[in-house]
Each structure stands twice: as structure tokens, then as C-alpha cells.
Amino acid sequence: MNFLIFQIFLFVLLVYAQHTPLSGTQSSPQVPYNWLTLAFVGSNDYLPRPHYQSSDRDHFKELCRRLDGLNPNQQAMCAENPFSIPFVARGVREAIRECENKFKFERWNCSSRDEVTETRHGKFQDILGKTLRSANKEAAFLSAIMAASIVHSITKGCNTGNLTECGCDSKPGMQRYQADSDSAMSRDQFSWGGCSDNVPYGIRYARRFLDEWESQQFDETKNVAHLVRRHNNFVGREAIAQNIRRQCRCHGVSGSCEFKTCWLQMQKFSQVSDLLKKRYDHFAVQVTRKANKRLRRKERTERKIPLRGNEMAYVHRSPSYCEKNLTAGILGTAGRECIHNSYSSESCDLLCCGRGYNTRLEIRQTQCECKFVWCCEVKCKTCTEEVAVHTCK
């Protein structure tokens, strides 16, 4: 069956190759580099074939070339290690979901008006592209969470054995980690066992995937935005690296801790994104517009203090995100749902930027008065309730 699909695929590829001129196979210049478009990549194309042959290499090379938005370095990585691409894609999707979740009630809700360009390989949607390239605080958060998502999902891929390049960490003792609270008390003997998350591999991968290009670009253009992005990628990776925990299991006689096996585990991605949101809220540092080698804080009195790994960097102040501005990709807050009688960012006053709100009555059906009926059923009534929904003007 697999073979048949492969045949069909090769045929399609052949037809495709005939229709595209040879010179056009390089990535088209109009499309900006935005690797977030990987979010649309399905995992099926990149599965390893049953009998991996050298001819497959060309096949994957072609697949990689179709990914508009990857810069040359990323293209090379894709060709070299195509099976990792679905994991990166999954990471991107997860990161976007988390970002939307964390910014649900703020004026910038992790969305933008994305431009769609027709390319030879289909439609290219510039996901969050305007924000990502803008070097403000929101861009900093995006860079960080995306870098973290790559580390997380590649490491998970290693751990589950879906990636052939890597496996569990064989030397977990070399990593930075925090012992969990109960075993911190007893400084007793333990042995590493189980499958420790191979975070160093994930970090190496993410660094190559994101940072190499930014470094090259900075050397060429001296544009501080590349340096800022590289730093924020680092912040994202650190958010995972700083929070690796040691988990242990005791298996002495009747569960005593005479013999202990421990392994390392990353935090859940939602916790990582929580942490990054905190960094965005409280630890964002404005840096100067020009830099020679490293970023410098804008605040004159603090210039000598280097940026730490928990501080996001940004260059430009953010716009208010209140009014629609299509050239900047800003959707505005009109039509957004807000919460009445609240004092935080989701309150109607703040979210609607003082423009006021409309109220709409919605009838919602909920299950209520649920009862357990023997045996074994739960019966509920449906209640209808009118809910006032407020949306910004």
C-alpha cells in the first residue's frame, strides 16, 4: 500500500517537475522568510519510508523546497533531517494556540491580519509576520515562545523515539536541573534510569534552526532586530532549560527508598508559556537601536548591566492595538468580547479603548439539575439562560 502511494507521489512529482521551469525551483523572492507557515504542514509527507534509500533524499529535498518561508539555513536543515519538520510544525501550532490563550483578554490577542500570497507551491500565508518582524514587545514574546516550542516538541520527539537522530539523554547528570521537593531532603544515592528528556539536543536543534540565520544576517546588515530576535530565542530556550525537574521512583523493599531511579523531565508547555507571559509582562527591556556586538539597555544608567536570560528585549514601543490599521496588520479591538465590571485588561473600558461597547442578549442552553439515576445514568434538564454579551464598538 505504502509503495503504491509512493509511486503515485513520484508520478505527481514528475508531472510537477515538468511544469516548473528549472530556474524557478529556488524559493521565490517576494515571499518573506516566515517559518511560522510550517503550522500548515501536515506530518504525513515527512514520514520515513519503509526502505530508506538514497533516492529518497532527493524526494525530501524537493518537499523541503516547497516550504516557502524557510530561509536557506532552515531549508538545508530540512533536507538534512526531514523527519524533524513535522515536530517543528506541531510545536508552532502548539505555540500559536498557547499564545492565543494567554493573550485572549488583551488588546493584542496574538492575531494579526495575515497577508496571503500566491506562490508556485500554493498559498503562502504570512502568519503573524508583521508582528514577528516588528521588534516590539509582542514580537519578543512570539520569538521566545516559538523557540521554546521547538525545543519542547523536538525533545518530545526524541523521547518518544519518533526522531531517528536522537533518543533519551544518556548523560542526564550534565544538565541543569532542579530536584523535586521531597527528594531534596534526602541527599541519598540514586541511579539515573528511565528516559530522561534530551533537552540539550532540542536546544541545539532550535539554536541551529533559528539563531544561525539571525547571526549571519546581523553580520551582514548590522540591523539590531536580528540580535534582538536571537536574544529572545535564547530567552525562550532558557525558559525550558531552567525548569527541568528530576523525577524519581523508589523501589526498595515494600516501596522504601533504598533504591532510587531518577530521570529528568521538562515542564508542560502550558507552564512554559505561563512563565514567558510573566517575562513579557514584567521583564521586558527596551534596548538601543544600534548595537555593535551585543544588545545594550536603553536606560542610560543601566547600560553596563548585560541582558539576562529571563529578560525579553525589544526595540520599538508597541502601538496601542486599539484601532484597525491594515497596513500594520493590526485588527483593532472593535467587535471583541469584553467583560463588564472587571478591573483588568479584559474590562470593557480598557479593551474597547474608551469607545464603549454594545450589549447583545444571547440565549444559552446549559445542562442543569443533574441527577444520578440507578443504575447507571445521569439525567439532566436543559436550562436556558439569557446572557448579556458585550462587544467593543
Place this chain on the structure above:
Amino acid sequence: MTTLIFVSYNILSSLFLLVSHKIFEKIQKKPYYAEMLKSSLLLLLIVISIVESLSWLALGLAGSRFDRDKPGTSCKSLKGLTRRQMRFCKKNIDLMDSVRTGALAAHAECQFQFHKRRWNCTLIDPMTHEVIPDVFLHENTRESAFVHAISSAAVAYKVTRDCARGISERCGCDYSKNDNAGKGQFMYQGCSDNVKFGIGVSKEFVDSAQRRVITTRDDNGTSSLAPSQLSADGMHMINLHNNQAGRQVLEKSLRRECKCHGMSGSCEMKTCWDSLPNFRHIGMAIKDKFDGAAEVKVVKDEGIEKPRIVMKNSQFKRHTNADLVYMTPSPDFCEADPQRRNSWNQRATVPPSHRMHIDDCSLLCCGRGYEKKVQIVEEKCNCKFFYCCEVRCESCQKRIEKYFCL
């Protein structure tokens, strides 16, 4: 309403055209100009009379106390009253002090509620002590709705408070609730705030600033003016609605307060009375209504004399009597518009890092940018008490950063 003003602004230009272009080419257009002139003069009348709907707020700054023995002279010295309000003043000179403090309270509360926003509720010109004829305030905008509601609520509030204090002789406590005695656990015996009287006074005084529009219209009503009649009528209706909404908010904010005086403070015996909260609470409630104000239009059905207020977008929840309504969307207050004599100035108070505030610089300055001004202020500090009896202080320099819109 914008068109109304536009037309009235056009009078001058049309006059100019009429005079300077008495040339033959323009003859065929002449009847059009004449018509326009006639109607726009009429419209001007209406506009002028509408401007008066808030001008009584200048009362707040009227300095002297009212001389109860000479109502005629005291009332005539007041600025900005309509004929009906003047009549009210002469009849009820004892209430005018409360009305005046009401006007003052309304102005102060409006400025408090709006001090962080682009339009900071500048109503009264500090030089002339008159209400600024800010055109947008008379166009049934949201801001105008707020000012109407807060001013009518403030008059009712102050009159009620003064009644309970016994300042006015004609009103006292509201004892109507004392009938409840014996039915429940508690007994009303206290002095409940006499909101009904206050609301009555507010209705009489504040609403009579509106009536004039109709008389103007009645005098000159012609069939060709039907749409503007409707709009003048509509404005009038909407102002009245908002006045009423302010009073409704006030009435709903009455809270029952009780005092127990049974044995050792037990609540066997209880005296209860209804009392109004601090005026800040009412200001907050009306500000809340301002945020959720409904955009409406006024329609006139065939055969029915009175026009109706209906929601502009029927998908949204219909406004209640206590909700504010408006017809004209507000300007964004970003650019100073020479056609509108606007009066907003922009000074941010919050440093730029506090992004989500309503007075944050990028929002307040409409994205134009801002400048930081550092002031060094001398303050007394390290104060010590010396025996006896002196307090000695050092003077310290304090840096204050202020942000101004460009």
C-alpha cells in the same frame, strides 16, 4: 445634526456668494441660494436654542448666595438660564442653592470621570464663567448624554441631601416608607432621603432647559423643514431621555441603612432609613452607563404625534429607561478641528510602560508620540519635632516626570 451645523456655517459663505456673484451666470442658481439662506437662518435659531440646553451648568460658578427676599434680582444676575428656568428660579429661590451646588457637583464629577481621557470634560470656560459652546456636546454624542445624565442626577442629589439636612423648608424626610412598620422585622423610622422631591425638582428645572426647542419650532414650522424638525425634536427627546436616565440611576442607588438598638445592641429593635450613597458612586454608575450607551435613531410613525427612540442596530439589546442613548458617534478627539470649537488638551499621567491604561500615552496621544518633561519640585522632608513647639523640616528636591502629547 452635523449637517445642521454645516448648513449654518454655510450661511456666511452663501451670503458672500450671493453678494459677490450678482453676475448673470448665477441667476439660475439664485432661488436655490435664497431658499438655502431662509432655511439656514431658521436652523441657526434652532442650533442656538439647543446650545442652551446645558448652559445652566454655569450656575455652579455663580458666586454670591441667593437672597431669598429678592428673587427677581438674584435670578436675573444668573447666566445661562432659559425663560422657563428663570421662572422656576423666581418661584423657588429657596431651592436655587441646592441647584447651584448640583451644577458644581456635576461639573466636578464629570471632570473626575473623564480626567484620564482624550476629552477631559472641559465644560466651563474659566475666564468667562460660561459654558463653552462646544458643538459636539450639543450633537447628541455619548459625551453629551453623560453630561445631561450627570447634571440632572446631581441636581436631584443635592436637593435631596439638602432636604434631609433641613436646609429647605418645603421638604423634609421621606416618611412614606414608615407604613411598613410592623410588617417585617425592622421598622422605618429614620429620615429617609426624599428622593422623590429631588427628582421632581430636577425634572422641573433641568428638563425645562429643553422645552425651548419645541417653541422655536412651533413658531416657524414649515412643511419644507420636516426632517430638521424631526431631528430637533429627536435631539430634544434624547436629551430628555438621558436626563431621566440619570435620575433613574440615582433612584436605583438608594440603599437601606439600619441601626440596631435592642438589648446590648441586638437587632430586636431596628431603625432603618433609605439613604443615598456618596455622589462618586452615582458618577461611577453613570460612567458605566456611558461605556455601554446605545446608539439610537428617532423615528416618527405615521399618525402618531410623538416620535420614538429605536435602536440603530436591532441586534443589540434594547436600551432601558436607565440607559444612556446617543445619536451621533463622537469624534475621536485626536485632531483639533477648526470647524468644531473643541476644548480638549492632552496630558498623559501614566508613564509609557503601563500599556493597558486608558490614559496610556500611545492611546491618549493618538499615536503621535509624546515628550517627557522633568520638573524638579522642592518638598519638605525629614521633618522633626523640637521641644517646644516647633517642627523643622529640610527641603528636598523631588523629580517629577510628566508626559505631554506632541
